[in-house]
Amino acid sequence: MKALIQNTGNRSIRVFLVGVELKSRTTADIRESLDELGELAETAGTQIVGEGVQKMVVPVAATYIGPGKAAEFAKSCQENKVDTVIFDDELSPAQTRNLEKIFGCKIMDRTALILEIFGQRARTREGKLQIEHAQLKYLLPRLTRYWSHLSRQRGSTGSIGGEGESQLEADRRKISERIDKIDSELDKVQRQRETQRAGRQRSQWPLASIVGYTNAGKSTLLNALTGATVLAEDKLFATLDPTTRRLKLPTNQNVLLTDTVGFIKKLPHGLVEAFKATLEEVVQADLLLHVVDVSHPQAEEQIAAVNAVLAELGAAEKSTLMVFNKVDLLEGAGVLNRLREKYANAVSISAKTGEGIAPLLAELGTQLRPVREFLELRIPHEQAAVIARLHAVGQVVEKRYTGKLAKFKARIPQHFHAEFAPYIVKAEAPGI
DSSP: OOSSSBBBBBBEEEEEEEEEEOOOOHHHHHHHHHHHHHHHHHHHEEEEEEEEEEEEEBTTTTTBBBBHHHHHHHHHHHHHSSEEEEEOOOOOOOHHHHHHHHHHSSSEEHHHHHHHHHHHOSHHHHHHHHHHHHHHHHHHHGTTHTTTTTOOOBBGGGGGOOBBBOHHHHHHHHHHHHHHHHHHHHHHHHHHHHHHHHHHHHOOOOOOEEEBTTTTSHHHHHHHHHHHOOOOOOOOTTTOSSSEEEEOOOOOOOOEEEOOOOOOOOOOHHHHHHHHHHHOOOOOOOEEEEEEETTTTTHHHHHHHHHHHHHHHTTTTSSEEEEOOOOOHHHHSSHHHHHHHHHHTTTOOOOOTTTHHHHHHHHHHHHHHOOEEEEEEEEEETTHHHHHHHHSSSSEEEEEETTTEEEEEEEEEEGGHHHHHHGGEEEEBBOO
16 A cells, blocks of 8 residues: 655655544634644644644635635745645545645645555564555546546557547556455454464463553553553654463462553544454453543543543443653652542552552452462472472462461362362462
């Protein structure tokens, strides 16, 4: 799939941003949204040379913004040698065609920009397939403007053969066939993930998925907890491909921790659909770790945006642990205190400095604690492998080495009962 943004030589693409302040939005809302659009544009490797905003009651059907404002912005773009104009809202194919005639340059919307960034960042074959699928679905209804200058191709026998298939129709057919092929390959990916998930369930290890707004510090947290080496940059969508690592909690319990793609406001529905095979990890998780950048001025709005995507995935009712990250960057505790009052059992951390990691691990152990039996066991000293196994899978509360026997009081998951049955002298009712 060809990139939607292409540099000419060594010069960065010069872009102009356009936002619309509708009656339902405040000036602060549009300012925040445009700032985020600017971050996205910079992440894509472009140079921002200007921006414009129009206040409107409703968008114009033909050009989204008013024709007068479009002409004004077009003049500014020509003076600043702008290559691409990026609109903060999704445009229809017709609006895009009409605007390109007025501006005389490439027109993109937020959806196309996000697709471009994802295309640049995907590394695994699965990720590349998902992005290509979303890009092709986006491109299919917009093909007309690419081929409007072409007439129908004639048949190989000239006028006798009649008109041949138009280039537009040929490309639509090819794209549809490619989408079908990718659908088939993504079905295989989903089946592979289901097999992997079944293997994890046999191991009885719970799954915790890290979710959150893009650039909230999810990858940094995964690295801090598990020693992983996932790329962690101060950029939007620094990582796309999910990473799963084992985490051993202080309670001696193993947990599988998965880092997922960051969410964002106005995340294109097609992109959520394309990434559903990956985001199944969110739906199947036993616990979600919702990481929030509490130093961000719009932290609460970002929480709402993440919750909206979770609802779209069908994961809105999942058990969730709120993790308030970047407390080292906070100036004052007002926002943090307000959020802590709103969300019970939340943990405040700095994944970068390590502050709060110990309480986070303790809370994870509490929320993911399986139903366990409290046992008293007597194990001969020579059964060193059994003693080691008890320490590996259970939480040893008390131990005494006397005579020929080692005496233990421990909590173990119920499915290990049979393994230790020969050494159990007393068992209490299962609990947590």
